[in-house]
Amino acid sequence: MNGFIKTCVTLLGVMLGMASAMAQNPVIRDQFSADPTARVFNGKIYLFPSHDIKPPAGQRQDWFCMEDYHVFSSDDLVDFTDHGVIVTQNKVPWVRPNSYSMWAPDCVYRNGKYYFYFPSAPAAGGGFAVGVAVADKPEGPYVPQAEPIKGIGGIDPCVLQASDGNAYIFWGAGRCAKLKENMLELADDNPKETMRWGNREIESIGVNALQGMPSRQAEGPFAFEYNGNYYLTYPYVRENTEVLAYGMSKNPMGPYEYKGLIMAEHANGCWTNHHSIVNFKGQWYLFYHHNDYSPKFDKNRAVCIDSLFFNPDGTIQEVKPTLRGVGISNASKPIQIDRYSDIGGGASIEYLDTLDYFKGWATVFPGEGGWVTYNKVRVADGGATSVTLRYRAKAATTATLQVGAQYKATLKLPATNNQWKETTLKVKAIKPEVYDLKFTAGGALDVDWICMTK
Ligand code: FUB
Numbered sequence: 001m002n003g004f005i006k007t008c009v010t011l012l013g014v015m016l017g018m019a020s021a022m023a024q025n026p027v028i029r030d031q032f033s034a035d036p037t038a039r040v041f042n043g044k045i046y047l048f049p050s051h052d053i054k055p056p057a058g059q060r061q062d063w064f065c066m067e068d069y070h071v072f073s074s075d076d077l078v079d080f081t082d083h084g085v086i087v088t089q090n091k092v093p094w095v096r097p098n099s100y101s102m103w104a105p106d107c108v109y110r111n112g113k114y115y116f117y118f119p120s121a122p123a124a125g126g127g128f129a130v131g132v133a134v135a136d137k138p139e140g141p142y143v144p145q146a147e148p149i150k151g152i153g154g155i156d157p158c159v160l161q162a163s164d165g166n167a168y169i170f171w172g173a174g175r176c177a178k179l180k181e182n183m184l185e186l187a188d189d190n191p192k193e194t195m196r197w198g199n200r201e202i203e204s205i206g207v208n209a210l211q212g213m214p215s216r217q218a219e220g221p222f223a224f225e226y227n228g229n230y231y232l233t234y235p236y237v238r239e240n241t242e243v244l245a246y247g248m249s250k251n252p253m254g255p256y257e258y259k260g261l262i263m264a265e266h267a268n269g270c271w272t273n274h275h276s277i278v279n280f281k282g283q284w285y286l287f288y289h290h291n292d293y294s295p296k297f298d299k300n301r302a303v304c305i306d307s308l309f310f311n312p313d314g315t316i317q318e319v320k321p322t323l324r325g326v327g328i329s330n331a332s333k334p335i336q337i338d339r340y341s342d343i344g345g346g347a348s349i350e351y352l353d354t355l356d357y358f359k360g361w362a363t364v365f366p367g368e369g370g371w372v373t374y375n376k377v378r379v380a381d382g383g384a385t386s387v388t389l390r391y392r393a394k395a396a397t398t399a400t401l402q403v404g405a406q407y408k409a410t411l412k413l414p415a416t417n418n419q420w421k422e423t424t425l426k427v428k429a430i431k432p433e434v435y436d437l438k439f440t441a442g443g444a445l446d447v448d449w450i451c452m453t454k
Contacts, residue, residue: 024339025325026292026302027080028072030358034301035104035220035274036287037158041114041138045280047072047080047287048107048116052300059100064299066102069118071139077280077305078327083139087118092131092144096123103128104156104220104274107138108183110167115183116142117157117169130157130171132184151177151186151205156274159183160223162230162252170209170221174234176253177206191253206253210234213247213258220274223252229314232256235273241265242273244288246316262308263319266290270298277308284308285326286319293357323349324375328434331379334390334449337439338363340372347372347441352448362448365399365441375436377452379403384430384452389423392416397443401427401450404435413445420448427452 026033032052039046048071055065068088072080089095089102099121107116114135122129129148135141154172159179161167167179169186178187190205209232210218218236225231232254233246244263247256263273263286275288286308294300305326309317323339338349338361347370352359363372387401387409396415402408409427430452439450 024327024329024336025304025306025321025323026290027074027077027305027325028082028303029293029360030082031070032293032300033070033072033303034066034272034289035156036289036303037104037106037222037276038278038280038285038287038305039107039109039138039276040278040280041109045074045077045278046107046138047074047303048105049289049303050102050104052294053100054300055100062299064103065100067098067100069102069105069116071107073138076327077285077325078329086135086140086142087116087133087144089120092120092133093146094122094124094129094131094148095120101128106158106276108159108161108167109138110161110183111181112136113183114138114142115159117159119155119157119171122148127153128155129153130155130169145184149185151190156220158220158222158276160225160230160252162225164252166252168223168252170223170232172221173215173218174208174210174213174221174232175204175206176209176221176223178253209254209256210247211255213256214238214245217242222276224277225252226279226310227314230256231277231316233262233275233277235275238265241269241271244273244275244286248314259315261318262286262316263288263321266321268295270301272298272301283326284310288321290321295351295357328376328378329374331377331384331435331452332454334451335374335377335437336360336449337372337374337437337447339374341375341436342373343371345369345371345440360448362446363439364446365444367444368442369440371438371440373436373438376434377437378434379430379432379452381432382454383432384427385454386424386426387411387450387452389413389425389450390420390448391423391445392418392420393443393445394418395443397441397445399442399445400438400440402438402440403430403452404433406431407435 033049035050074080101121105118116133130152131148133142133144177190235242249256270291289301291298292302324341
């Protein structure tokens with residue numbers, strides 16, 4: 001994105017009192033975001049990720065570092081509004097100051113309130129505890145409880161509100177217990193299990209819902225109910241890094257029967273994955289994370305979304321991560337074709353600036369015939385009569401832009417002395433509609449983005 005456009009978008013965001021992020025994967029493009037829990041409240045998607053930061057001096061430099069949580073919302077899974085910080089480590093009475101351990105959260109609505117569940121390092125004792133902050137609106141303000149939930153030691157809370165009327169909390173390596181109606185305490189009638197830790201016997205409340213399923217280094221449980229089945233989905237280490245897997249049951253607390261993978265290991269070795277699954281406007285989505293903006297340090301991650309589909313028997317089809325992600329892109333804003341639907345002819349992508357990965361990517365076309373496709377672009381009312389490209393080329397070249405089946409524009413592109421430049425070219429009028437695009441290079445060039453306007 002060039003300086004001028006970025007400035008306009010930022011100024012508009014400031015004027016509206018919000019920051020806006022653009023479409024495609026990753027969906028949050030101005031900060032690290034991980035462990036995404038997505039919920040639908042009041043017809044909108046609310047995204048509650050954890051917030052990775054670069055470890056400040058004095059903190060362990062090779063580990064997760066998280067001091068607060070933001071909440072984001074979206075009407076269309078394309079533009080996300082950042083509502084800012086909702087909970088921060090040094091304003092939660094029970095959290096050890098500067099412990100930077102605000103790991104994966106969840107948020108649910110019940111009886112007129114929003115309950116935000118989050119793990120952190122308690123001031124008293126070691127390990128992790130799970131606290132709750134309560135709000136009247138999904139955007140907050142959230143008021144943290146003075147104490148964490150008694151009986152839970154661990155990370156990664158997720159709350160399932162089952163059709164039996166109860167709320168169940170899952171955490172850590174798949175433990176599950178019923179919550180009281182107040183959503184702040186574990187119910188009194190939970191089962192208890194005695195476990196051995198070396199010579200010590202420890203009583204644990206609830207059940208191990210991952211019992212009998214593959215669960216090496218399991219974490220991040222996310223449970224939901226669909227069509228009379230309960231799904232317990234979770235990351236675990238199959239070989240060296242995490243996959244997302246799941247089991248199904250007729251009961252919220254299990255036993256769950258293992259069904260298979262939702263997503264295989266990340267191809268680049270990013271060690272963690274963490275997810276949630278949500279139905280929004282009739283389509284199921286998998287929210288997950290990957291270290292796109294931090295290729296050399298996988299503890300700084302970024303939230304992505306892809307569509308998820310069920311088989312007729314209720315099992316889940318494996319999701320292959322894409323760069324294109326979901327949603328319909330607005331043709332009049334920069335379309336980052338490096339988030340392609342498909343690519344070929346020698347085209348590839350590379351970071352625009354390896355000193356600032358948030359600047360994103362360019363598509364590199366080494367010569368004639370390199371191509372990318374980018375699906376689902378909406379030309380809005382009024383249509384489009386020009387195409388703008390941000391590109392660089394050593395020598396004058398051409399490209400073709402196929403817009404749906406109907407339109408094919410040949411773009412004459414002057415040399416830019418290999419400097420990034422924006423060029424606007426008139427094209428035959430394109431009617432308002434949703435189109436799939438194909439961009440094919442006629443010679444060597446790099447493209448940052450294209451857009452189509454009137
Ligand atoms: O984000 C910190 C931890 O990494 C989460 O709590 C785990 O699920 C893993 O994603």
